[in-house]
Amino acid sequence: MPISNELLLKQMSAIQKAGNNVTLRDDNARAFILDAIASSATLQKLYTYFANSGVGTIDKLGIKKRTLKTHQGINTKPDGTDLVEEDSVAFKLVSLYLDTWIENSNTFYTARTRGQDVRQALLSLMQAQYAADLQDLAFNGDESSSDPFLKQNDGYIKMAKNDAAIKHSYKKMPVIQTLTKITGEFEDKYIKGTFKWVMSRATNLVYVAEIQNRSTNLGDSTIVGGVLTHLAGYDVEIVDGMENNVILFTPLENLTVVAGLNVTLTTAAADSAAVAKQATYHFMLNDNDFVIRENKMIAYIDGKGTEEDPGVIVIPDSISIVEGDVTIAVEGTKQLTAAILPDDASNKSTAFKIADKAIATVSASGMLKGVAEGTTSVTVSTSNGKSSSIKVTVTPKQKLKEGVIMRDPYIDFDYYDKEYEGESVKDSDFSKLSKRASDVVDQLTGYKIAKSGLDSYDQFIQGLIKQATAAQVEYYQLEGIETDSTGQTESNGSFSIGKFSVSGGSTSTSRQSARVAPNAIAYLEATGLIKRNGVRIGAI
Template identity: 70%
Template sequence: MTNVLSNETLIKQMNAILKAGNNVTLRDDNARAFFLDAVASAGTIGKLFVHFAKSGTGSLDKLGVKKRTLKKHLGINTEDTGTDIKEEGTVPFSLVPVYLDTWIENSNTFYTARTRGQDVRQALLSLMQAQYAADLQDLAFNGDESSTDAFVKLNDGYIKMAKASAEVKVEGTKLPTIQELTAATTRIEPKYLRQGTFKFFMSQATATNYVVELQNRNTALGDAVLVDGALRNIGGFGVEAVESMENNVILFTPYENLAVVSGLSVTLTTAAQDSRAVAKQATYHFMLDDVDFIIREPKALAYFGVNATPEG
């Protein structure tokens, strides 16, 4: 049963936090917990590969392991040559410092605390985590350092990287048909198709395009599946509808191939109450983290996009 806190208790908790402000740097386990709790609240990014970096630059192992590593045992004549099971090669990362500063209304804090049976500090943290997760997922897919948009240019995301490096690229003046999507999956080498659970990543609007295509067919071809009106499967592979993902772009790859790299520390600051906070009836919060987004193996990736103008 949810523990309902009284308004008096919530106000006392809020005042204790705001009396002199609050500034804390979460390290190691606490920072990892904060980050993992945050991404878990987002629809897609919590399913991706997460790596916690020990420094601002470094590298990740590429997706996959070597095949056919078994050897015949020769008894006492067996040599301890060993086999490195990791796939050859690594992919570099470079963390980018990002911050979130936000005003959270007192009414939202109290509502969240009461409905979840949390104290005020937990409620504020969960509200910040939800905002951070939404922004992180948006940036992870749509980021483009060449953009003039202050948010988008923070870091390159999966779409931009995929367009530049994907093993399979399909571009045209309109979205590919379901049959064209299915056919393109065969262009990924079988050894990479075995490396994880491949999905078609797309926005909800793009997925709706294929729902319409299916509904307009005279007969079903068995190459796609609708469940309760939602697109769930194309050519035997699941569909991941990504909130905030750019429309008219599709990525075909396993969850494990899209990596989110985070630093080992997260700084959280709550400002002391001043006249501005009183006027707003809100609290001001600042969060600092370091992140990067990595595609671990371009050979396990297909990119589908729509050109603004016809080719040629």
């Protein structure tokens, strides 16, 4: 049956008129605290110990030994051992109070929706506030803090940072692989299945993001509804209001709330302030402490120190193909190179993929090969899905016509004039000179370039080939293209480059040696493409 407004007003009037000041009996105090703790998502899962005095000790978290023995009949000796391996840990209660104004409207709403009388509604509201504050202080309390609230008592984070058997303070929050390794740092007798990863909601999202950025599922974690619930074989506990970038790894029963049995509740009688505020003033006094029952069963991890994370994973941000758009001939090849950023990415594995295998193919290592005339694209991707593509143009295969290779010269007039900046050549003469110079380059390199195509080489090698061709064009312009037929140069000079020697006036100098520009030989020597047998160039 719904509570009438008339009844609620009558109950509120009685409380405001007389006020209330009571110290709960032990059983009522216990019930009050347990009810309050039950309203908190995490506190209710911790171990609660009720103390009869302000100071004392509490048993450490017990470690069960191997106690089974073979029965020897009448010879059996009753030499049983204590199941608790170690004795106790001290506590010292601190008196904490909660005073608050509770608006009458909130009281009426709570009473009506919960079917409670006014006094019960007021207690429920106080218990909810008490539980929220107690959980905040239990985890984040720090007596050295400048915050008046936090400095009331040391919480689990501060105690674990000081005394946990396993402590790590990394430059930033460690990756999941590192957390997994930490579970192996405990002594075998202390680690068990009830351990949990205790963290704030924001810290939880750090690992949700790490998992979502993985290219494959490693099976070491579980995400449900966008929340990390399982990690490295252990459950995850999210604590509302817990300090960020900190993780405690421990059984929840190892974290203990020690509460005194003296609970005092006071409701002030109505006065002018209460009338003005349309609220009632309430005061609650209780003694509390927080205890970690076994430091050998807790690990403290944070991302606020100087320790390097041994398992840190640097995720690739981008990838590109260094060569850019490429052109190759049918049956020509070209090695593609992938560049990943940042440079210190942990996983630099790549995968190349061709859009149309009928036009070209590409190997796992990026070796591109022309198949048929046309255009297609190559895409390279990283392990976490970043990708980049280039255009691939495949030109007709280089053909032989009456022993002459049909292919374009290796340079054009713009390259010779603007990039190489060679001696002035008439535009009408350049076509003939560049074709003849390209022929010389082919002869010196055993036609390797002509067969595979200029674009099949990396940018550095292409540059040297073009420079060699330009040097030969300039040589023809200075010495005369007649050199090719007479074997004599206009300057009749001599030169030597590296392993090659050419003497213009020597009777032993062949036409082959006389017709090659010194710089052309030097550039081609640097490419490693020089044909060393069958080319008649004088060698020192």
